[in-house]
Amino acid sequence: xxxxSAVYFIIFVIEILYIHIxxxxxxxxxxxxLDKNIExxxxxxxxxxxxxxxVIDERINLLKTMKYKDWLVYxxxxxxxxxxxxxxxxxxxxxxxxxEYNQEDTSNFTVRCSTHEEFIDMDxxxxxxxxxxxxxxxxYKPSVEIPNNLxxxxxxxxxxxxxxxxxxxxxxxxxxxxxxxxxxxxKKRHDIQDKDYQKIEFEGVIGIGxxxxxxxxxxxxxxxxxxxxxxxxxxxxLSFFMSIFLYYSSSQENKSEKPILFLFIVNFYLLYFLSCxxxxxxxxxxxxxxxxxxxxxxxISFLVAVNIFIVQTxxxxxxxxxxxxxxxxAILFCISLILLLLxxxxxxxxINIQELRIHNISSQFFFNMSILxxxxxxxNYVIYVASNSKQLKFLAFL
Numbered sequence: 118x119x120x121x122s123a124v125y126f127i128i129f130v131i132e133i134l135y136i137h138i139x140x141x142x143x144x145x146x147x148x149x150x151l152d153k154n155i156e157x158x159x160x161x162x163x164x165x166x167x168x169x170x171x172v173i174d175e176r177i178n179l180l181k182t183m184k185y186k187d188w189l190v191y192x193x194x195x196x197x198x199x200x201x202x203x204x205x206x207x208x209x210x211x212x213x214x215x216x217e218y219n220q221e222d223t224s225n226f227t228v229r230c231s232t233h234e235e236f237i238d239m240d241x242x243x244x245x246x247x248x249x250x251x252x253x254x255x256x257y258k259p260s261v262e263i264p265n266n267l268x269x270x271x272x273x274x275x276x277x278x279x280x281x282x283x284x285x286x287x288x289x290x291x292x293x294x295x296x297x298x299x300x301x302x303x304k305k306r307h308d309i310q311d312k313d314y315q316k317i318e319f320e321g322v323i324g325i326g327x328x329x330x331x332x333x334x335x336x337x338x339x340x341x342x343x344x345x346x347x348x349x350x351x352x353x354x355l356s357f358f359m360s361i362f363l364y365y366s367s368s369q370e371n372k373s374e375k376p377i378l379f380l381f382i383v384n385f386y387l388l389y390f391l392s393c394x395x396x397x398x399x400x401x402x403x404x405x406x407x408x409x410x411x412x413x414x415x416x417i418s419f420l421v422a423v424n425i426f427i428v429q430t431x432x433x434x435x436x437x438x439x440x441x442x443x444x445x446x447a448i449l450f451c452i453s454l455i456l457l458l459l460x461x462x463x464x465x466x467x468i469n470i471q472e473l474r475i476h477n478i479s480s481q482f483f484f485n486m487s488i489l490x491x492x493x494x495x496x497n498y499v500i501y502v503a504s505n506s507k508q509l510k511f512l513a514f515l
Protein backbone atom coordinates (compact mmCIF):
# COMPACT_ATOMS: atom_id res chain seq x y z
CA UNK A 118 0.00 0.00 0.00
CA UNK A 119 2.89 2.34 0.79
CA UNK A 120 4.42 1.63 -2.60
CA UNK A 121 1.11 2.36 -4.32
CA SER A 122 0.71 5.64 -2.43
CA ALA A 123 4.29 6.67 -3.24
CA VAL A 124 3.82 5.93 -6.94
CA TYR A 125 0.60 7.96 -7.05
CA PHE A 126 2.28 10.86 -5.25
CA ILE A 127 5.07 10.90 -7.85
CA ILE A 128 2.54 10.71 -10.70
CA PHE A 129 0.46 13.51 -9.18
CA VAL A 130 3.51 15.77 -8.79
CA ILE A 131 4.47 15.12 -12.43
CA GLU A 132 0.93 16.02 -13.49
CA ILE A 133 0.96 19.27 -11.53
CA LEU A 134 4.30 20.27 -13.03
CA TYR A 135 3.11 19.35 -16.54
CA ILE A 136 -0.02 21.47 -16.16
CA HIS A 137 1.88 24.41 -14.69
CA ILE A 138 4.79 24.35 -17.15
CA UNK A 139 3.13 23.22 -20.38
CA UNK A 140 -0.67 23.34 -20.39
CA UNK A 141 -0.87 26.82 -18.87
CA UNK A 142 1.62 28.09 -21.49
CA UNK A 143 1.05 25.73 -24.41
CA UNK A 144 0.96 28.51 -27.02
CA UNK A 145 4.59 29.37 -26.26
CA UNK A 146 5.65 25.79 -27.01
CA UNK A 147 3.34 25.38 -30.01
CA UNK A 148 4.81 28.20 -32.09
CA UNK A 149 6.37 27.09 -35.36
CA UNK A 150 8.17 28.75 -38.30
CA LEU A 151 4.80 30.00 -39.55
CA ASP A 152 4.41 32.12 -36.41
CA LYS A 153 7.88 33.59 -36.85
CA ASN A 154 6.95 34.57 -40.40
CA ILE A 155 3.73 36.13 -39.13
CA GLU A 156 5.67 38.22 -36.62
CA UNK A 157 7.91 39.42 -39.46
CA UNK A 158 4.91 40.22 -41.68
CA UNK A 159 3.16 42.23 -38.97
CA UNK A 160 6.30 44.20 -38.13
CA UNK A 161 6.81 45.06 -41.85
CA UNK A 162 3.16 45.35 -42.86
CA UNK A 163 3.29 48.89 -44.30
CA UNK A 164 6.44 48.08 -46.28
CA UNK A 165 4.96 44.85 -47.63
CA UNK A 166 1.75 46.57 -48.69
CA UNK A 167 3.62 49.27 -50.56
CA UNK A 168 6.09 46.89 -52.19
CA UNK A 169 3.44 44.40 -53.31
CA UNK A 170 1.23 47.19 -54.60
CA UNK A 171 4.08 48.35 -56.86
CA VAL A 172 4.70 44.79 -58.06
CA ILE A 173 1.03 44.33 -58.99
CA ASP A 174 0.95 47.68 -60.83
CA GLU A 175 4.05 46.63 -62.78
CA ARG A 176 2.50 43.30 -63.74
CA ILE A 177 -0.73 44.91 -64.88
CA ASN A 178 1.15 47.51 -66.92
CA LEU A 179 3.19 44.70 -68.46
CA LEU A 180 -0.04 43.18 -69.77
CA LYS A 181 -0.51 46.22 -72.02
CA THR A 182 2.58 45.30 -74.03
CA MET A 183 2.20 41.50 -74.05
CA LYS A 184 -0.22 38.94 -75.35
CA TYR A 185 -2.43 37.53 -72.64
CA LYS A 186 -1.09 33.99 -72.95
CA ASP A 187 2.52 35.19 -72.82
CA TRP A 188 1.68 37.35 -69.82
CA LEU A 189 0.30 34.35 -67.94
CA VAL A 190 3.39 32.29 -68.76
CA TYR A 191 5.61 35.13 -67.53
CA UNK A 192 3.74 35.38 -64.22
CA UNK A 193 3.83 31.62 -63.69
CA UNK A 194 7.60 31.66 -64.15
CA UNK A 195 7.90 34.66 -61.80
CA UNK A 196 5.25 33.75 -59.24
CA UNK A 197 7.60 34.05 -56.26
CA UNK A 198 8.08 37.58 -54.94
CA UNK A 199 11.06 38.15 -52.64
CA UNK A 200 11.17 40.72 -49.87
CA UNK A 201 14.11 40.91 -47.44
CA UNK A 202 14.91 37.25 -47.86
CA UNK A 203 11.27 36.15 -47.45
CA UNK A 204 9.33 34.55 -50.29
CA UNK A 205 5.73 35.43 -51.13
CA UNK A 206 3.38 34.07 -53.76
CA UNK A 207 1.59 35.72 -56.67
CA UNK A 208 -1.84 34.52 -57.76
CA UNK A 209 -4.02 35.19 -60.80
CA UNK A 210 -7.69 34.22 -60.95
CA UNK A 211 -9.33 34.71 -64.33
CA UNK A 212 -12.96 35.77 -64.36
CA UNK A 213 -15.24 33.71 -66.58
CA UNK A 214 -17.81 35.64 -68.55
CA UNK A 215 -21.35 35.10 -67.27
CA UNK A 216 -23.79 34.35 -70.06
CA GLU A 217 -27.10 32.58 -70.44
CA TYR A 218 -25.39 29.19 -70.22
CA ASN A 219 -23.57 29.58 -66.88
CA GLN A 220 -25.74 31.90 -64.81
CA GLU A 221 -25.72 29.44 -61.93
CA ASP A 222 -21.93 29.23 -61.70
CA THR A 223 -21.03 30.28 -58.16
CA SER A 224 -17.31 30.93 -58.59
CA ASN A 225 -16.95 32.25 -62.18
CA PHE A 226 -13.16 32.16 -61.77
CA THR A 227 -10.38 29.93 -63.04
CA VAL A 228 -6.94 29.72 -61.44
CA ARG A 229 -4.28 30.84 -63.92
CA CYS A 230 -1.28 31.34 -61.63
CA SER A 231 -0.56 29.47 -58.41
CA THR A 232 2.40 28.06 -56.51
CA HIS A 233 0.69 24.69 -56.76
CA GLU A 234 0.96 23.61 -60.38
CA GLU A 235 -1.92 21.16 -59.99
CA PHE A 236 -4.27 24.11 -59.34
CA ILE A 237 -3.43 25.96 -62.56
CA ASP A 238 -6.37 26.02 -65.03
CA MET A 239 -8.62 24.53 -62.33
CA ASP A 240 -12.00 25.98 -61.37
CA UNK A 241 -11.71 27.96 -58.15
CA UNK A 242 -14.57 25.97 -56.57
CA UNK A 243 -12.56 22.78 -56.91
CA UNK A 244 -9.47 24.42 -55.44
CA UNK A 245 -11.44 25.50 -52.37
CA UNK A 246 -12.77 21.96 -51.94
CA UNK A 247 -9.21 20.62 -51.96
CA UNK A 248 -8.00 23.27 -49.50
CA UNK A 249 -10.85 22.56 -47.10
CA UNK A 250 -10.46 18.79 -47.29
CA UNK A 251 -8.10 18.60 -44.30
CA UNK A 252 -10.27 20.69 -41.99
CA UNK A 253 -13.31 18.75 -40.82
CA UNK A 254 -14.65 21.06 -38.14
CA UNK A 255 -13.03 24.45 -38.70
CA UNK A 256 -15.18 27.56 -39.07
CA TYR A 257 -12.66 29.79 -40.77
CA LYS A 258 -12.09 28.23 -44.18
CA PRO A 259 -11.45 29.55 -47.72
CA SER A 260 -14.68 30.56 -49.41
CA VAL A 261 -15.68 30.25 -53.06
CA GLU A 262 -16.79 33.88 -52.87
CA ILE A 263 -13.27 35.26 -52.35
CA PRO A 264 -12.53 36.02 -56.06
CA ASN A 265 -15.91 37.71 -56.53
CA ASN A 266 -15.34 39.83 -53.43
CA LEU A 267 -11.88 40.86 -54.63
CA UNK A 268 -13.28 41.68 -58.06
CA UNK A 269 -16.00 43.89 -56.59
CA UNK A 270 -13.55 45.67 -54.29
CA UNK A 271 -11.05 46.31 -57.10
CA UNK A 272 -13.16 49.02 -58.71
CA UNK A 273 -13.60 51.16 -55.64
CA UNK A 274 -10.38 53.17 -55.80
CA UNK A 275 -10.00 54.27 -59.41
CA UNK A 276 -7.87 51.33 -60.59
CA UNK A 277 -5.57 51.49 -57.57
CA UNK A 278 -4.68 48.38 -55.64
CA UNK A 279 -6.80 47.43 -52.65
CA UNK A 280 -6.14 45.49 -49.46
CA UNK A 281 -8.37 43.06 -47.61
CA UNK A 282 -8.08 40.04 -45.34
CA UNK A 283 -9.21 36.52 -46.24
CA UNK A 284 -9.17 33.10 -44.62
CA UNK A 285 -6.80 30.71 -46.35
CA UNK A 286 -4.48 27.77 -45.61
CA UNK A 287 -0.71 27.46 -45.52
CA UNK A 288 1.24 26.19 -48.50
CA UNK A 289 1.51 22.71 -46.93
CA UNK A 290 -2.27 22.64 -46.29
CA UNK A 291 -1.62 22.04 -42.57
CA UNK A 292 -2.87 25.20 -40.87
CA UNK A 293 -5.75 27.61 -41.45
CA UNK A 294 -4.55 31.21 -41.55
CA UNK A 295 -5.78 34.73 -42.05
CA UNK A 296 -4.02 36.46 -44.95
CA UNK A 297 -3.71 40.06 -45.93
CA UNK A 298 -4.13 40.31 -49.70
CA UNK A 299 -3.01 43.17 -51.95
CA UNK A 300 -4.84 42.91 -55.26
CA UNK A 301 -6.31 44.61 -58.31
CA UNK A 302 -8.34 43.64 -61.34
CA UNK A 303 -6.90 43.40 -64.82
CA LYS A 304 -8.41 43.45 -68.32
CA LYS A 305 -7.00 42.56 -71.71
CA ARG A 306 -8.88 42.93 -74.99
CA HIS A 307 -8.06 40.33 -77.61
CA ASP A 308 -7.99 41.01 -81.35
CA ILE A 309 -10.08 37.88 -81.99
CA GLN A 310 -13.84 38.37 -82.18
CA ASP A 311 -16.50 36.03 -80.82
CA LYS A 312 -19.61 34.82 -82.67
CA ASP A 313 -21.35 38.16 -82.07
CA TYR A 314 -18.35 40.04 -83.54
CA GLN A 315 -17.46 41.41 -80.11
CA LYS A 316 -13.79 41.54 -79.24
CA ILE A 317 -12.98 38.95 -76.59
CA GLU A 318 -11.89 40.37 -73.26
CA PHE A 319 -9.84 38.58 -70.63
CA GLU A 320 -10.25 39.86 -67.11
CA GLY A 321 -9.60 38.74 -63.56
CA VAL A 322 -7.83 39.46 -60.29
CA ILE A 323 -4.10 39.48 -59.61
CA GLY A 324 -2.69 39.72 -56.11
CA ILE A 325 -0.13 38.77 -53.49
CA GLY A 326 -0.91 37.60 -49.96
CA UNK A 327 0.91 37.12 -46.68
CA UNK A 328 -0.11 35.50 -43.41
CA UNK A 329 -1.03 37.72 -40.48
CA UNK A 330 -2.62 35.23 -38.11
CA UNK A 331 -2.28 31.52 -37.33
CA UNK A 332 -5.88 30.52 -36.62
CA UNK A 333 -4.81 27.29 -34.92
CA UNK A 334 -3.09 29.34 -32.24
CA UNK A 335 -5.43 32.31 -32.26
CA UNK A 336 -8.61 30.33 -31.65
CA UNK A 337 -7.25 26.94 -30.58
CA UNK A 338 -7.50 25.61 -27.05
CA UNK A 339 -6.17 22.54 -25.31
CA UNK A 340 -8.84 20.39 -23.71
CA UNK A 341 -7.55 21.37 -20.27
CA UNK A 342 -8.85 24.89 -20.92
CA UNK A 343 -12.32 23.45 -21.53
CA UNK A 344 -12.43 20.93 -18.70
CA UNK A 345 -10.48 22.86 -16.09
CA UNK A 346 -8.55 22.10 -12.94
CA UNK A 347 -11.39 20.40 -11.07
CA UNK A 348 -11.94 17.81 -13.81
CA UNK A 349 -8.28 16.84 -13.67
CA UNK A 350 -8.24 16.73 -9.86
CA UNK A 351 -11.40 14.60 -9.56
CA UNK A 352 -10.31 12.08 -12.22
CA UNK A 353 -6.80 11.80 -10.79
CA UNK A 354 -7.97 11.25 -7.20
CA LEU A 355 -10.65 8.77 -8.29
CA SER A 356 -8.01 6.80 -10.18
CA PHE A 357 -6.10 6.47 -6.91
CA PHE A 358 -9.15 5.19 -5.03
CA MET A 359 -9.88 2.71 -7.83
CA SER A 360 -6.31 1.45 -7.64
CA ILE A 361 -6.79 0.93 -3.88
CA PHE A 362 -9.84 -1.26 -4.61
CA LEU A 363 -7.73 -3.29 -7.02
CA TYR A 364 -4.98 -3.57 -4.41
CA TYR A 365 -7.24 -5.02 -1.72
CA SER A 366 -8.98 -7.32 -4.20
CA SER A 367 -5.74 -9.24 -4.69
CA SER A 368 -4.34 -11.88 -2.36
CA GLN A 369 -0.99 -12.13 -4.15
CA GLU A 370 2.29 -11.17 -2.51
CA ASN A 371 3.15 -8.74 -5.34
CA LYS A 372 -0.31 -7.30 -5.50
CA SER A 373 0.78 -3.72 -6.28
CA GLU A 374 1.62 -4.43 -9.92
CA LYS A 375 -1.88 -4.21 -11.40
CA PRO A 376 -2.96 -1.15 -9.34
CA ILE A 377 0.23 0.66 -10.37
CA LEU A 378 -0.38 -0.29 -14.00
CA PHE A 379 -3.91 1.04 -13.66
CA LEU A 380 -2.62 4.32 -12.20
CA PHE A 381 -0.16 4.79 -15.05
CA ILE A 382 -2.73 4.07 -17.75
CA VAL A 383 -5.40 6.39 -16.37
CA ASN A 384 -3.21 9.32 -15.37
CA PHE A 385 -0.94 9.40 -18.38
CA TYR A 386 -3.90 9.10 -20.72
CA LEU A 387 -5.50 11.93 -18.72
CA LEU A 388 -2.47 14.14 -19.40
CA TYR A 389 -2.45 13.18 -23.06
CA PHE A 390 -6.15 13.94 -23.41
CA LEU A 391 -5.91 17.30 -21.64
CA SER A 392 -3.10 18.22 -24.07
CA CYS A 393 -5.21 17.59 -27.17
CA UNK A 394 -6.02 20.73 -29.12
CA UNK A 395 -9.32 21.89 -30.59
CA UNK A 396 -10.11 24.95 -32.69
CA UNK A 397 -13.32 26.84 -33.32
CA UNK A 398 -16.18 24.73 -34.61
CA UNK A 399 -19.79 25.21 -35.56
CA UNK A 400 -22.87 24.06 -33.65
CA UNK A 401 -23.64 21.62 -36.43
CA UNK A 402 -20.18 20.07 -36.15
CA UNK A 403 -20.50 19.68 -32.39
CA UNK A 404 -23.90 18.04 -32.74
CA UNK A 405 -22.36 15.60 -35.24
CA UNK A 406 -19.62 14.83 -32.73
CA UNK A 407 -22.22 14.12 -30.06
CA UNK A 408 -23.98 11.75 -32.47
CA UNK A 409 -20.68 9.99 -33.24
CA UNK A 410 -19.96 9.47 -29.53
CA UNK A 411 -23.44 8.04 -28.94
CA UNK A 412 -23.01 5.75 -31.94
CA UNK A 413 -19.69 4.58 -30.52
CA UNK A 414 -21.31 3.77 -27.18
CA UNK A 415 -23.92 1.67 -28.96
CA UNK A 416 -21.20 -0.04 -31.02
CA ILE A 417 -19.26 -1.28 -27.96
CA SER A 418 -22.33 -2.23 -25.93
CA PHE A 419 -21.63 -5.85 -26.90
CA LEU A 420 -18.58 -5.65 -24.60
CA VAL A 421 -20.92 -5.86 -21.62
CA ALA A 422 -21.89 -9.40 -22.58
CA VAL A 423 -18.28 -10.29 -23.38
CA ASN A 424 -17.07 -8.98 -20.02
CA ILE A 425 -19.80 -10.85 -18.15
CA PHE A 426 -18.60 -14.02 -19.86
CA ILE A 427 -14.99 -13.25 -18.87
CA VAL A 428 -15.89 -12.53 -15.24
CA GLN A 429 -17.98 -15.71 -15.00
CA THR A 430 -15.18 -17.77 -16.55
CA UNK A 431 -12.59 -16.41 -14.12
CA UNK A 432 -14.95 -17.00 -11.23
CA UNK A 433 -14.91 -20.74 -11.99
CA UNK A 434 -11.20 -20.86 -11.25
CA UNK A 435 -11.39 -18.73 -8.15
CA UNK A 436 -9.51 -21.25 -6.00
CA UNK A 437 -6.50 -21.44 -8.31
CA UNK A 438 -3.53 -19.07 -8.17
CA UNK A 439 -5.19 -17.09 -10.98
CA UNK A 440 -8.46 -16.74 -9.12
CA UNK A 441 -7.47 -13.20 -8.16
CA UNK A 442 -8.09 -12.21 -11.79
CA UNK A 443 -11.80 -12.62 -11.12
CA UNK A 444 -11.89 -9.92 -8.43
CA UNK A 445 -9.73 -7.54 -10.48
CA UNK A 446 -11.79 -8.03 -13.63
CA ALA A 447 -15.08 -7.61 -11.76
CA ILE A 448 -13.95 -4.28 -10.31
CA LEU A 449 -12.60 -3.07 -13.66
CA PHE A 450 -15.79 -4.17 -15.36
CA CYS A 451 -17.86 -2.09 -12.95
CA ILE A 452 -15.60 0.93 -13.49
CA SER A 453 -15.95 0.63 -17.28
CA LEU A 454 -19.75 0.47 -16.94
CA ILE A 455 -19.76 3.61 -14.80
CA LEU A 456 -17.62 5.40 -17.40
CA LEU A 457 -19.98 4.32 -20.19
CA LEU A 458 -22.92 5.67 -18.21
CA LEU A 459 -21.13 8.98 -17.71
CA UNK A 460 -20.29 9.13 -21.43
CA UNK A 461 -23.93 8.52 -22.37
CA UNK A 462 -25.32 11.13 -19.95
CA UNK A 463 -27.55 13.57 -21.80
CA UNK A 464 -27.87 17.32 -21.51
CA UNK A 465 -30.14 19.37 -23.75
CA UNK A 466 -30.29 22.82 -22.14
CA UNK A 467 -27.02 24.16 -23.53
CA ILE A 468 -26.77 27.94 -23.29
CA ASN A 469 -23.95 28.31 -25.82
CA ILE A 470 -21.59 26.28 -27.97
CA GLN A 471 -18.93 26.36 -25.24
CA GLU A 472 -21.12 24.23 -22.97
CA LEU A 473 -21.81 21.85 -25.84
CA ARG A 474 -18.08 21.47 -26.49
CA ILE A 475 -17.34 20.79 -22.81
CA HIS A 476 -20.05 18.12 -22.78
CA ASN A 477 -18.66 16.46 -25.91
CA ILE A 478 -15.05 16.56 -24.70
CA SER A 479 -15.87 15.07 -21.29
CA SER A 480 -18.05 12.37 -22.90
CA GLN A 481 -15.20 11.54 -25.25
CA PHE A 482 -12.83 11.13 -22.31
CA PHE A 483 -15.16 8.80 -20.40
CA PHE A 484 -15.82 6.77 -23.54
CA ASN A 485 -12.11 6.35 -24.33
CA MET A 486 -11.26 5.47 -20.72
CA SER A 487 -13.95 2.79 -20.75
CA ILE A 488 -12.27 1.22 -23.79
CA LEU A 489 -8.83 1.30 -22.11
CA UNK A 490 -10.14 -0.36 -18.94
CA UNK A 491 -11.89 -3.01 -20.99
CA UNK A 492 -8.53 -3.77 -22.56
CA UNK A 493 -7.16 -4.52 -19.06
CA UNK A 494 -10.05 -6.93 -18.50
CA UNK A 495 -9.18 -8.65 -21.77
CA UNK A 496 -5.55 -8.79 -20.63
CA ASN A 497 -6.64 -10.67 -17.51
CA TYR A 498 -8.50 -13.14 -19.67
CA VAL A 499 -5.44 -13.63 -21.88
CA ILE A 500 -3.38 -14.35 -18.75
CA TYR A 501 -5.97 -16.90 -17.66
CA VAL A 502 -5.97 -18.60 -21.06
CA ALA A 503 -2.16 -18.59 -21.10
CA SER A 504 -2.02 -20.28 -17.71
CA ASN A 505 -3.96 -23.23 -19.15
CA SER A 506 -2.04 -23.46 -22.41
CA LYS A 507 1.37 -25.03 -22.87
CA GLN A 508 2.05 -22.94 -25.97
CA LEU A 509 1.20 -19.65 -24.18
CA LYS A 510 2.71 -20.52 -20.83
CA PHE A 511 5.31 -17.74 -21.21
CA LEU A 512 2.52 -15.15 -20.76
CA ALA A 513 1.45 -16.52 -17.41
CA PHE A 514 4.12 -14.59 -15.51
CA LEU A 515 1.81 -11.58 -15.68
